[in-house]
Amino acid sequence: MPFFQQASTAADRVDEVFLAITAVCVVFLVLITSLMVYFVIKYNRKRHPRGEDIEGNTMLEVVWTATPTVLFLFMFYFGWTNFDYDRSVPRDAMVINVTARQWAYSFTYPNGKQTTQLFLALNKPAKMNLHSLDVIHGFYIPAFRIKEDVVPGRDNYTWFTPTKLGSFDIMCTVICGVDHANMLSKAVVVPVSDFEKWYFGGEDAPLPGQADAAAVIPLKSESPAVAVLKAKACETCHSIDGSPMVGPTFRGLYGQKHIVKEAGGAEREVVVDDAYLAKAIQDPMVETVKGYPPAMPRNPLAEGDLKQVIDLIKSLN
Amino acid sequence: MNTLAHGEASSYRSFLESGDRKGILAWILSTDHKRIGILYLACMVSLFFVAVIIGVLMRIEQLSTSHHIFPPAIYNAFFTVHGVIMIFMFVLPGASAVFGNFFLPIMIGARDVSFPRLNLMSWYFFIVGALVVIASLFTGDGPPDAGWTFYVPFSLRTGTNIPLGVFGVFLLGFSSILTGINFITTVHRMRAPGMTWHHMPLFVWATYATAWVQVLATPIIGVTLLLVIAERIFGIGVFDPAKGGDPVLYQHLFWIYSHPAVYIMILPAMGAITEVIPTFAHRTIFGYRAIAYSSIGIAGLGSLVWGHHMFTSGMGNAANLMFSLFTFLVAVPSAIKVFNWTATLYKGSIEVKPPMLFALTFVFLFSIGGLTGLIQGALNVNVHLHDTYWIVGHFHYVMFGGTGMGFFAALLHWFPKMFGKMYNERVAAISWFPIFIGFNMLYGGMLVLGYLGMPRRYYTHLPQYSTGHLIASIGGFIMAIGLVLFFANLVVALFKGKKAESNPWGGVTLEWHTPSPPPLENFEEIPVIKDRPYIFNPETAQ
Numbered sequence: 001m002p003f004f005q006q007a008s009t010a011a012d013r014v015d016e017v018f019l020a021i022t023a024v025c026v027v028f029l030v031l032i033t034s035l036m037v038y039f040v041i042k043y044n045r046k047r048h049p050r051g052e053d054i055e056g057n058t059m060l061e062v063v064w065t066a067t068p069t070v071l072f073l074f075m076f077y078f079g080w081t082n083f084d085y086d087r088s089v090p091r092d093a094m095v096i097n098v099t100a101r102q103w104a105y106s107f108t109y110p111n112g113k114q115t116t117q118l119f120l121a122l123n124k125p126a127k128m129n130l131h132s133l134d135v136i137h138g139f140y141i142p143a144f145r146i147k148e149d150v151v152p153g154r155d156n157y158t159w160f161t162p163t164k165l166g167s168f169d170i171m172c173t174v175i176c177g178v179d180h181a182n183m184l185s186k187a188v189v190v191p192v193s194d195f196e197k198w199y200f201g202g203e204d205a206p207l208p209g210q211a212d213a214a215a216v217i218p219l220k221s222e223s224p225a226v227a228v229l230k231a232k233a234c235e236t237c238h239s240i241d242g243s244p245m246v247g248p249t250f251r252g253l254y255g256q257k258h259i260v261k262e263a264g265g266a267e268r269e270v271v272v273d274d275a276y277l278a279k280a281i282q283d284p285m286v287e288t289v290k291g292y293p294p295a296m297p298r299n300p301l302a303e304g305d306l307k308q309v310i311d312l313i314k315s316l317n
Numbered sequence: 318m319n320t321l322a323h324g325e326a327s328s329y330r331s332f333l334e335s336g337d338r339k340g341i342l343a344w345i346l347s348t349d350h351k352r353i354g355i356l357y358l359a360c361m362v363s364l365f366f367v368a369v370i371i372g373v374l375m376r377i378e379q380l381s382t383s384h385h386i387f388p389p390a391i392y393n394a395f396f397t398v399h400g401v402i403m404i405f406m407f408v409l410p411g412a413s414a415v416f417g418n419f420f421l422p423i424m425i426g427a428r429d430v431s432f433p434r435l436n437l438m439s440w441y442f443f444i445v446g447a448l449v450v451i452a453s454l455f456t457g458d459g460p461p462d463a464g465w466t467f468y469v470p471f472s473l474r475t476g477t478n479i480p481l482g483v484f485g486v487f488l489l490g491f492s493s494i495l496t497g498i499n500f501i502t503t504v505h506r507m508r509a510p511g512m513t514w515h516h517m518p519l520f521v522w523a524t525y526a527t528a529w530v531q532v533l534a535t536p537i538i539g540v541t542l543l544l545v546i547a548e549r550i551f552g553i554g555v556f557d558p559a560k561g562g563d564p565v566l567y568q569h570l571f572w573i574y575s576h577p578a579v580y581i582m583i584l585p586a587m588g589a590i591t592e593v594i595p596t597f598a599h600r601t602i603f604g605y606r607a608i609a610y611s612s613i614g615i616a617g618l619g620s621l622v623w624g625h626h627m628f629t630s631g632m633g634n635a636a637n638l639m640f641s642l643f644t645f646l647v648a649v650p651s652a653i654k655v656f657n658w659t660a661t662l663y664k665g666s667i668e669v670k671p672p673m674l675f676a677l678t679f680v681f682l683f684s685i686g687g688l689t690g691l692i693q694g695a696l697n698v699n700v701h702l703h704d705t706y707w708i709v710g711h712f713h714y715v716m717f718g719g720t721g722m723g724f725f726a727a728l729l730h731w732f733p734k735m736f737g738k739m740y741n742e743r744v745a746a747i748s749w750f751p752i753f754i755g756f757n758m759l760y761g762g763m764l765v766l767g768y769l770g771m772p773r774r775y776y777t778h779l780p781q782y783s784t785g786h787l788i789a790s791i792g793g794f795i796m797a798i799g800l801v802l803f804f805a806n807l808v809v810a811l812f813k814g815k816k817a818e819s820n821p822w823g824g825v826t827l828e829w830h831t832p833s834p835p836p837l838e839n840f841e842e843i844p845v846i847k848d849r850p851y852i853f854n855p856e857t858a859q
Contacts, residue, residue: 004769014701018768021695025688032659032684036677039662040669043598051600051666052857056657061607064656065649072645072691079695080638086697087634135471136564138629138704142770145701149630151565152470153558156631169779173704173772175464176471178389181775246389261458285476293390294458294476 007164007189008144013082015145021075086146089159093125100130100137100150102176102297103183104233109199116230118170118187119208120162121195127159134297138173141187149174162189167209178295179236179246225312228305237296240316247292251316259290277310331737335837348433349837353440354419355735358728360444361407361415362804368402369797371395376759376793379786382777392776393462394477398454400465401482405489406447408720409578412585413531414443414496416727417524419735421500423828424518426509426846428838431502439495446488453482464774466575469556469567473548480549483542490539493581497531500524509827511846518826518850519608523588526612530577530584534620538574541567565630572623580619582716583683584612586723587654590676593730594658596824597673598665601851604657611650618647628699637696644694651687655680670822671745675726678753682718689714689764707767713760725803732807733821737834738814744806751799758792826850 006012042048096118097108107115120126130139130150137150139158148158172183190198194208229235237246248258256272263286270276270287279286284296301309332351336343344352375395378387387395422430430436454460457478463471472479504525508517545567547553554560556567595602602608624632624640658680669677689711693702702708733739766785771778778786820829831839 010697014697017695018692018698018701021692021698025691029681029684029688032655033681035659036662036680039659039665040667040677043662043665043667045599045666045668048664048666050857051598051854052664053601053852053854054603054664054857055601056604056607057660060656060660061604061653065653068652069646069649072648075691075695076642076645079641079697079699083637083641083696083700084634086700135474136468138772140704140770140772142701142705145697147629147700147703151558151631153563154565154631169770171770171772174468174471175393175462175774177475178393178462180393181389181777184779265458288458288476293388295390297474 005143005168006145007166007168008141008146008160008162010086010160011143011145011163013085013145017078017082020078024071024075086158089127089157090125090161093127093159094121095127095129098128098130098139098150099133100139100172100183101133101233101299102135102295103172103179103236105139105170105172105183105185106231106233111199113199114231117185119195119198120187120189121192122162122165122189124192124195125159125161127157130156130158133299135176136174137176137183138171140171140173141168142171143168144187147173162187165189165191177297178293182236223312224305225308228301228309229312232299232301234309240312247296248289250313254314254317260287261290261294262287274310277313278306281306281309329832329836331832331834332837333737333834346437348429348437350418350422350429350433350436351735351835353436354415354417356440357410357414357418357443360447361411364402364406364447366800366804368399368407369800371399371402373793373797375399376790378776379778380790382780382783385777387776389776390459390462393464393774394454394460396774397461397464397482398450401450401461401486403716404465404578404582405486406443406450408582408716410443410489410493410496411582411720412589412724412727413500413524413527413581414439414492415724416520416589416731417496417500417527417585420731420828421521421524422503422507423831423835423839424521424826425504425507425512426827426840426844427503427507428840428843430499431506432499435495436499439492439499442488442492442495446485446490446492448485449488450482450485453478453485457481466571467542467545468571469545469548469562469564470558472545473557480546483545487539487542487546490535490542493531494535494539497528497535500528501532504528509843509846513846515606515609516846516849519591519602519605519612520585520588522609523584523591523612526616527581527584530581530616530620534574534577534581537570538578541570541574544570565627565632568627568630569623569632572626573620576623576626577616577620579715580615582720583723584615586679586720586727587612589723589727589730590658590679591654592824592826593672593676593726594661595665595851595853596730596822597670597676598662598667599823599853600661600665601849601853602657603660603663604653605849605851607653608657611653614650615647618643618650622647625694625699628696629703641694641696641699645691648687648691648694651683655684655687671742671749672726672730672822674746674749675722675729678749679719679722679726682714682722682756686711686714686716686718701770702767704773705767706763706771706773709773710760710763710767713763718756718760728807730822731828732810733817734828734831734833734835736811736814737817737832738810739817739821740806740810740814744802748799748802748806751795752803753799755792755794755796755799759789759796760792762786762789762792823853825853 099106107118132150132152139150140147144160146158146160148156168187170185170187188209190208198205198208239245239249242249242251258270259267260270261267282300288294459477461479461482462477544555554562556562621643624636625644628637693699762785771782817833819832
């Protein structure tokens with residue numbers, strides 16, 4: 001990733017204000033530091049054995065109170081006007097619903113398409129309506145210099161106009177649990193024509209850009225169970241190929257013996273069967289599996305989905 | 318001031334040799350403000366090192382993105398506990414509880430604080446609170462993992478031991494409130510004859526301003542933390558959006574206290590610096606009134622800026638506007654202090670001994686902390702920087718570069734007075750190098766990482782941030798070595814140090830007119846104060 005990657009209209013504005021204020025700050029710091037060093041050398045005890053009790057100077061106090069005040073007010077003003085830009089959504093912005101949950105993002109487009117990566121058309125403003133299903137998350141795209149907290153029960157938003165083609169990191173900035181650091185996604189910026197080909201291309205339209213196939217939540221899929229795993233973000237913590245993640249892998253899980261801890265602290269052994277799986281999926285914190293963090297969010301499945309997921313886990317033995 | 322009767326009379330016994338009790342009881346049952354100050358010091362330095370070790374472990378984890386030494390749940394507990402210990406048990410009570418207790422009464426010519434027993438009780442609140450927090454790590458379903466800010470609803474949902482940890486912090490708050498009440502009363506009621514407000518040393522001014530913030534702001538965090546406990550145990554639904562509560566309300570209540578708390582942390586350290594600089598410049602302080610009143614200004618304006626922790630929370634544009642404006646204004650009194658400290662060096666007769674070295678380092682690092690605060694105070698820049706490593710770097714420059722270095726400078730300055738022993742000045746100066754260099758690699762590295770978009774509280778990082786993390790980690794290890802050297806030197810001095818003179822640096826405030834260490838009730842006769850506190854060269858005074 002190149003230094004100072006700027007990929008939105010807001011990015012230039014942030015960097016401009018940042019560099020301007022930083023320049024003033026560096027001048028201040030250099031001034032203070034060199035004065036201190038100069039005085040320490042010039043008025044060293046050896047060279048200057050008697051100090052002078054100068055108690056103050058009203059003129060100086062006024063100058064060094066007024067000067068920073070004026071400078072600070074300018075800084076405030078530049079920050080504010082550019083922030084105002086960050087909060088003023090253009091009317092033609094495409095409205096995309098961002099759903100955050102522990103520990104994944106999903107994106108819903110006006111026409112109902114759902115993805116786990118954010119596909120954007122170059123130079124077209126897009127507004128993100130932010131919703132959380134559980135705790136506070138922080139929707140952040142560093143290359144766009146935008147961030148807004150995703151607060152449950154609140155309608156927060158942010159917007160941006162991407163100005164560069166490419167794939168940019170989306171992160172979560174508010175501590176949201178064990179897998180906070182892996183609550184990542186990508187903003188994939190493609191030419192308008194590619195975006196429209198996908199957006200208007202029906203359910204089977206191939207994804208634009210260099211995104212991988214995993215980025216779309218299939219509405220009709222050959223394996224509905226896998227679709228449920230994606231839609232509910234189970235895959236963030238449970239693998240189906242045996243690789244270790246935050247929670248136990250689904251491969252070979254069925255029939256295993258686990259030690260579980262009850263809410264009261266008592267431990268007992270269970271065999272992973274249909275009944276146990278149903279209970280562990282629907283109400284995960286009643287009993288937690290020893291050796292794994294007690295961190296699974298409550299995210300109940302519909303009756304039919306639950307059966308399909310359990311069948312999938314069985315089939316992975 | 319120069320008419321004081323002192324000198325080592327034959328009847329002199331230091332406070333360390335006085336009292337009826339022996340051993341540990343002489344300490345934990347003592348109501349002597351000096352012993353209580355040292356009790357705080359011993360506890361805080363121990364806790365500080367626990368948190369330093371946790372910090373080093375976090376830096377080790379960040380060395381690699383493929384090999385994880387600690388699972389995420391443990392890393393999350395690390396940053397939570399590191400924050401809780403450093404903030405609530407070291408930085409926040411630090412300079413005020415240790416040096417305020419020891420020196421505030423002496424500096425105003427009093428025999429003790431107003432309420433010596435309440436003072437001891439405050440220490441008990443502190444130690445019990447600390448023990449409860451530590452107990453929360455080893456009991457329940459795992460150590461707290463919500464960050465030291467305990468944001469709801471995550472802190473309500475997580476399965477870890479939040480209620481006990483939060484209750485510990487609640488007890489620590491009581492310690493802070495009671496100490497504040499004690500100091501305010503002491504300053505109002507216990508000043509020696511002639512010790513008018515403008516004859517008070519500036520450390521007293523700073524501690525006094527701090528005490529007001531402690532008394533006024535701390536109850537809010539106490540109530541807020543109790544609400545979190547009630548929310549978890551009884552499900553009252555004040556903060557939980559699932560029950561119609563508002564998570565942003567929690568953030569407001571939390572920061573209404575926790576931002577002024579930043580000034581509780583920094584003001585006494587600024588006060589200590591204001592004692593060290595004129596002492597080693599051997600001249601009076603420049604702008605006594607400007608420094609004194611700017612402490613009050615910081616305490617007042619600092620109560621109106623809490624919302625700058627919440628610019629991305631969606632609290633609304635009008636609130637963002639006002640909080641950003643006040644944030645820039647509160648920088649003015651801090652700038653005034655920096656200018657006056659610098660001017661205090663002008664036409665001085667400067668000796669850069671270890672306390673002065675750390676005091677000047679304070680001015681430099683705190684300036685970086687304050688200036689980075691301006692950068693992130695600009696609203697649109699804050700949107701990018703909020704909750705990234707930039708913020709982590711910034712507040713370490715303020716909290717550690719400011720309060721921490723101020724604490725170190727104060728410790729080196731007053732150590733001979735407190736213990737009557739002299740440390741090795743050369744070793745103290747040598748320990749400065751790894752501390753200073755490591756500090757800037759670690760937290761300067763974090764500033765850069767943050768601008769590049771590295772979010773805080775990640776147990777691992779994306780590959781593009783590896784170089785920055787490597788530099789920061791190496792800096793962290795270098796600094797840790799310096800810290801060990803710094804404190805080892807002082808511990809050695811406690812047992813083997815040469816006897817300290819009563820006034821080794823040539824200071825002029827009252828504490829330097831008592832023997833080292835001072836006797837039980839500080840003064841044989843209460844001194845009568847005739848003039849301003851910092852007259853070093855009477856023939857040149859205006």
